[in-house]
Amino acid sequence: MIVFSPKQKQIITAPYDVTLEVNEGTPRSSKTTAGVFRYADYIAGTRDENHLIVAYNQEQAFRLFMECDGFGLMHIFGDLAKIKHDENGDHLLVDTHNGQRKIYYKGGGKADSKKAITGMSLGSVAFCEIDLLHMDMIQECFRRTFAAKDRYHLADLNPPSPNHPVIKEVFEVQKTRWVHWTIDDNPIITGERKQEIHETLKKNPYLYKRDWLGQRVIPSGVIYSMFDMKDNIKQKLEGKKIEMYFSGDGGQSDATSVSCNIVTRHKGKQRQYDYKLNRVAHYYHSGSDTGQVKAMSTYAKEIKTFILWCQEKFDIVRSEVFIDPACKSLREELHLLGVVTSPANNNSKDIKGSSKGIEVGIERMQSAITNEQFLLLETEEYDHYNFIKEIGMYCRDDNGKPIDANNHALDEARYANNYYYRKYVL
Template identity: 35%
Template sequence: MAENKFVRKRTIPFRFSEKHKDYIRACEACMYNVAEGAVRAGKTVDNIFAFAHELKTTPDRIHLATGSTMANAKLNIGDANGFGLEYIFRGQCHWGKYKDNEALFVKGPDTHGKQKIIIFAGGAKEDSYKKIRGNSYGMWIATEINLHHDNTIKEAFNRQLAAKRLKVFWDLNPDNPRATIYSDYIDKYQRQADAGGFPGGYNYMHCTIYDNINITQDRLREIESRYDKNSIWYLRDIKGMRVVANGLIYRRFADDTSTKQYTFRIPEKPKDIMEINLGIDFGGSSSGHSFTATAITRGYHNVVALASEWIGCKDEMGNQIEIDPETLGNRFCDFCQKIISRYGYITAVYADSAEQTLIAGIRSSLRKHGLGWVRVENALKIEINDRINATAILMAQGRFFYVGGECASLVNALSTAVWDPKELTKNVRLDDGTSDVDSLDSFEYTFERIISRLIKYG
C-alpha cells in the first residue's frame, strides 16, 4: 500500500524585518514573550509564527488562544488575514468543539502525527475565566492582552502550572502607562528579568508600523490619514506610545466649532443615503434622554448626523424630574415623524438595552402613532473607547458630517466631551453630569454595529 504524503499547495508569504526575526528567534528560548506596539506593526503574526513553531514539538496536547472575545481570538489568531494557525496548518487541521469550547484540532506531518488542540476563548469579561477552567494548558497565546480581565489572566496562568513546556505569547497596542497590565505584569517582569530574577526567560519587543516591511509607503500614508495627529489614538496606533488621555476628546471638532469654520457642517440633505438609524439613550439621575438620527451613505463611506434632541431630567432649580413613559414616547414619535417627513424612511432604532421597560413603552407609542413598522432593537453598547476611536477616525478622514441647525445637542456634546482626569489607570470619558454623554451615546448607537465596515484596518 502506497504511503499517503501531505503536499502543501502554496506557501504563506511571510516577510519579517530583522527586528521581528530577532524577537521570533528569542521566543524559542524564553518562557514569556510580549510584543507591544502600533497597529499593523506585525506583532500578532510574530507570535502566531512562534507559537506554531513550538506547537510542532511541544509534548503538551491542549493549548489556549484568547482575545477580548472568542470571535476576536478566532479572527486575529486563527485567521489573521491568511497568516493564522488555520493557514499555517492547512490540510492538517479542522475547527470543532472540545468540551463545549471552540477549538482548532491539529494533527499531521508537522506534529509528527500527534494531535494538538487549541482552545479559543474570550477574556474581557469578569466571568470569562470560567470558560477556560477544567483544562491544563501547555502554551497560551493572547491578542490584545490589555483588554483581558485580570481574572482571565490569573486563571490562564493557573491552568499552565502542569505544563511540560510552558510558553506565553502576548501582544497589545499601547495603553495608559499606569494600566495594571504594565504594573502587575509586563514592566514588572522586565524589571525582574533585568535583575536576573526571572527564570525561564523574558522576551519583550516594542515595534511600530514603520517596522513592518510589508507596509508600502502609499499604504502607510493611507493608514496615517485616518488619524488626528493631536489625538491619543495617533500617538498610540501609529507612534506606538503609551499615552495618558487628557483634555478634550474631539479637539479637532471642538476647535472647528469654536472658530466657526464649520468644516463638518453641511447645509442640506446628504446625498447617496443607504440607511438611516436612530439611537436612543435613556436618562438617569444626572442626565437626560437623547435621540439621534444618523445617515450612512452608500458603500459605508460617510456618517452624517441628521438630527438630535436632548430632554433634560432636571428643572431650572436643578431638581430631579420624571419624564413619564407616555410623554417620552410621544416625543420620540414626533422625532421619528420629522425624520420620515424629510428623508422618507427609518431603517432601524437602537435603544439603550438597560431600560427594557422604557423600550417597551417606545414600541407601544410607535404603534399608537401608526409607526409600528419601525424596528426597535437593543443597542450593542460595545466598548466606549472603541466607539470614540471610530468617531475620531471618521472625523480625521473627513467622513463625519452633521446637518446644520438640526444637531445642536450633538454638536455641543462632541465639542465638550473630555477625558476623566481622576482616572489614572485607564482612559475613561468623563460622565459626572457636567457634559452631555447621553447625546454621545445615542449617536454612537446608530453606527456601532457597522464600525468594522466603516473603519477597515486591512
C-alpha cells in the first residue's frame, strides 16, 4: 500500500481550477511522485485525447513521469496502458472510461524542440524541471492547449535563481497555484537520513537554503555562475574545425562522464586567428543516481561507441582521449578495446600566482566561459542535461573551498579546457 504525506494528498485531490500548478522545492521532497499521481487522476477523467510530458530530453521525460522509480504512469495504469508510437511520436496509450488517451513524452531543452509539437492539439502538458526547458518550447506548449476541453498544465522544479525568466514569463503570467516543498514532505525518508542530509547541506549556505529550506537564492557560491544559457550555448558548429579530442572522468558508484570537444578557428580580433572550445556531445552515467552500477568494461564499450558516433557525426578523427589519471581501470579497459588514452591534466601540479592546483583550472574555465571561448553545441543525442544541472550546483563551502559534489562533468570539462588553454590560448 502506498502511503502519501499530507502535502501529497493535498496536491493529488486539489480541484482543477487554475491554468498552471507548480510544485517547487527541494530535491527528494516527493513532489514529482505527487505530480505523477495528480496527472494520472487528470488523465483518468479528461475529455481530451492527446497529452504531453516534456523534460530536458525524452529520456528524462520517460524516467521521471512514465517510470518514476516504479510509481510512474505506466505502473499506475498497469494493464490498461501500453507504450506505442505513431506519426506524432512515442506515447503511453491508456484505456480510460472516457476512451483511449495518448500521453506523448518529448525533450524540450533545445531551441528547436518546439518543432516536435507544432501542429499538435493537446489537452494538457506536464513540465518536468521546467526551469531547464527552453522558453520557446514552454510557450509553444501553452499554445498547443488553447482548444482543449479540459485544459491543464502541471510543472515541477527545484528552486531556481530568483531572477530566472520562468518566474516572470510563466508563473506570474498564468493563473498559477504554487506549492512549496521540503524534504519533510517526503513520507519515506527516515529521521536519521534527514539528519544525515542536513549535516551535509549545512556546510554550505547556498545549498542549505536551496536544497534544505527550498528557497530561491542567488547562486553567489556557484563556481561557474557566469555561464549563460544563451551566450554559451549554440545551435550549430561555427568556424573551421581544427581538432577533436575527448576528456573523461570515471567511477562505478559515482558518475562516469566523457565529453567530445572540438576546437574551431575564427577570424581574430586582436590576432590573426581566435580559437573556441566547443563541447559538442556528452556521455554520462551515474550508478548512484540510476541504481544501476555498470562494470568498467561496460563503460569502456559504451564510451567507444560514443567516440565513434562523434567522429562520424562531425566528420573528424580524434587526436586524443584524456582520462583522469586516477581512473586506471577505465583506461585499461579502453586500451583493451583499442582506444589509446592519455592522462588528463587535472591541475594537480599547477601554480599561477596565489592560485594552486584545481583553482588554476577553475580560473581558466571561468575565463573561457566569460569570454565565450567555451561553448555547448546542441545535438540530438548525447546532450548536455547533466552538465547544465551540475554547473548550477557546483559550489564553494564557507571557507571558499570547492565542494567535492555535483562536479563529475565539470571536472572533465576542466581537463578539456586545460588542454585547450595550453595549446590554443597561451
